[in-house]
Amino acid sequence: MTQNLKLKLKMSVRTPFYYYDLALLENTLQSMTEAVTNPNFKVHYAIKANAEDRILQTIKDHGLGADCVSGNEIKKALEIGFEPQDIVLAGIGKSDEELDLAISHGIHSINCESIEELEVINEIAERHNAIANIAFRINPNVDAQTHHKITTGLNENKFGIPITELDAAVDEILQHKNLALKGIHFHIGSQILSLNPFANLCQQANNVIDNLKARGIFLEHINVGGGLGINYTDPDAQLIPNFIEYFKVFEKFLRLEKGQTVHFELGRSIVGQAGSLISKVLYVKKGANSNFAIIDAGMTDLMRPALYNAFHKIENLTKDGNNESYHVVGPICESSDTFGKTDLPKTSRGDFLMIRSAGAYGQVLSSNYNLRDRAESIYSDDTTLEEYISNSKEVLEEQAF
Template sequence: MVYAGVGKSDWEINLGLEKGIACFNVESIAELEVIEELAVAAGKTANVAFRINPNIGAHTHANITTGLAENKFGIAMQDMEKVIERADAMKNINVVGLHFHIGSQILDMGDFEALCNRINELQAKLENQNIHVQSINVGGGLGVSYDSPDRQPIPDFKDYFRTYTTHLRLREGQQLHFELGRSIVAQCGSLISRVLYVKQGTHKQFAILDAGMTDLIRPALYQALHKIQNLTSEEPAETYDVVGPICESSDVFAKAIDLNKCHRGDLIAIRSAGAYGEIMASSYNCRKLPKGYITEDL
């Protein structure tokens, strides 16, 4: 188990030390000092990897890029050697690796190739100082097909792993770690909702659902696209804005999309909701949290 995150609380760090987790991914000198202080107090040695900000722009939504110098994540490249030297002087800290993450929902393999090239540069720089690490964590980021989940239910893992095999120069015995969250689970879940009302507006008609941004916040948060299907109707398609019941103008799942003619009570499927869906739900507007159902029969 690895603990990553830019703001680790003391109790979380202590829990990780108590359970002997594999590694803390450290994002600042201030965090390193706190981990060392708590490790000393607990009589433990903390394994750490340093998250390095590679200053690489990923071809994805601005809100889910994480590898630019302007982002809050990671340690600046120019500070990498200084931080490792600082850690080496701490008796209760054991440096085991480097961690990177450039963003999420990335479909351009060129972004991952750029990351490989940057890691190669940084490793060579460290080796010039006789610094060697056991592991490289390249993060995740591989995207999925939100517009065609049936045609492409599984991401292009072959091309993804081939990119790293071709371009990343690992050292002998060095471990390579991936964080494949969304790419594995996104297509495994759908948000199922009912139409409460079909409302004819001045210029458009709305399909108002009983699900809203409290159940699936991605469209409201960064205008994310999800394929939407009317599971009940086989009537000719009409154009709708698909919206939720929350008192926010951003509570919109999609605008001007074609659905089979909607009626009150129709079942609507919002696809590819297995990642960043239920886990990000809230009770805002006095809403109940959505219920999840799991089956292996599909």
């Protein structure tokens, strides 16, 4: 396939589609790896944020591990080339098949979220004549100061072993010969913009480490989860999060024993700004209270606004000029299929809109509700957005909107 033909085929991709800026992804990964100055710090990428093959391959090439929450994510990580010893598995409802997969491949650790889970893991490990490495996921009751639907570290949340039950969990694991307690795991929430919750997490982690040390238990690793947020409101003001200050918090507040490693599970902060959802305006409709810009992307392509009332900055790639107010909505037969109200240059049918900061929890949450096609992916080394838009009229004028 010649490069020109490849480009033409990419130009023929219908909207909506996801556009990934690989240069920004590379720069983000470079910034993050340079910020990790402690050789005992290890970053695992949270595959649930974005599982596109090219994204995963780029991340693996930068030396990150993989944080998985399903068996299929483990399979994908292995397929991409992540080493088993760089893979961890979490999740409050791991199936027997998922645990069998993890144990049979000898992954780094299984983050156990309940005392009841230990017996099941032990039985499966025994069948494999293996020792399963366990990290207790502990609910530290730390307020992440984020949206209530993406907080995970409070007593009211379903995740993890309550910190008050830690001793009972230790008593239980010591009874199983095919389990080895190697670490502890925390994850207090997502899209955290203040560093204070991470400092509070360190204090709780220190208390747990001290309590276990008093029982004669040495932990090989402390997994502090992820949660570092991005700037959705003004993405260009901070395309790359301040990784230096983030890692400094753990350097400053987390007390480690000699030989202990610290694991991080970053997702959104790595891929969030590198992806955008590109959509086309189908109609501009005058409503009773506002003008509607009806686009061909919907909640099936980007669920976050419907799920969390999340804000994404929207830009008109086709027009400049004075702004008018629009309610940007999708075509799905649901009232929640809306991307919010925003100001845009005078917008018309056929204009291209870009929904920013959609690289995390965008494409992975998509569905084919209403039997819609799933949005494809275009990468910046295939074409720039400017090239796509300038050439799309020739290619798309033969296609129906």
